[in-house]
Amino acid sequence: MPPPKKNLAAEELEDIKRSLDFLTEEVSDVKLQQKTILELVEEVKALRIQNAEKDRQLDYLENRVADLEQYTRMNDIIVTGLRIKPRSYTKAVTADHGGEPSELEANSVEQQVAAFLQSKGIDVDCNNIEACHTLSWRNDDKTAVIMRFVNRKHKTALLKQGRKLKGSNVYLNEHLTKRNADIARKARYMKKQRKIQTTWTTNCKVFIKLNGTPEEAKVIRNIEELDKYQ
Incomplete structure (x- = not known):
């Protein structure tokens, strides 16, 4: 005999209740996951803001370091394209005079640069030069010379006369x-x-x-x- 209709209805209600309970649990899980996702999104946003601020600070510090590095070269001029006598020649001269090779060698570079510039009608006072020495360069018999002046106005005054070197293949530039x-x-x-x-x-x-x-x-x-x- 078929079961009473009342029992069938009770079973159907029980199934519906179990389904609703299951759906309720699923919804709760989804809400919990959604909450976790939202928290992670907020955390990512906060980290992005922190990273952007750190990037700004890093850019600022890099610019400060670059500015300080450039400031140390502010009184310098780089002379390129000038032929400088080899060091061995200068040392031989110093040996003949019994002097200190390194000191006379440095003076020789300064004197060679000054003599060339003066030959082109450029006014340069060696008393305003704090240091003068060669730098490693890629050309064969041509080199680069760094000249450091006691203050910026003497450097600027020399740079303004650079046009007198036109056609000589020698150039005066700031030390960048x-x-x-x-x-x-x-x-x-x-x-x-x-x-x-x-x-x-x-x-x-x-x-x-x-x-x-x-x-x-x-x-x-x-x-x-x-x-x-x-």
């Missing part, structure tokens, strides 16, 4: 850090491509002027800043 030298190099390349009007350095800062605009010169602190003018 690698970072600023890379910026200056890219700016010169962009000028050659006529993407900017002109570029120059003053007090070891790289300046550019844009094409067809009356705007004032822009200071370029990062090489990425030049990308928007490509």
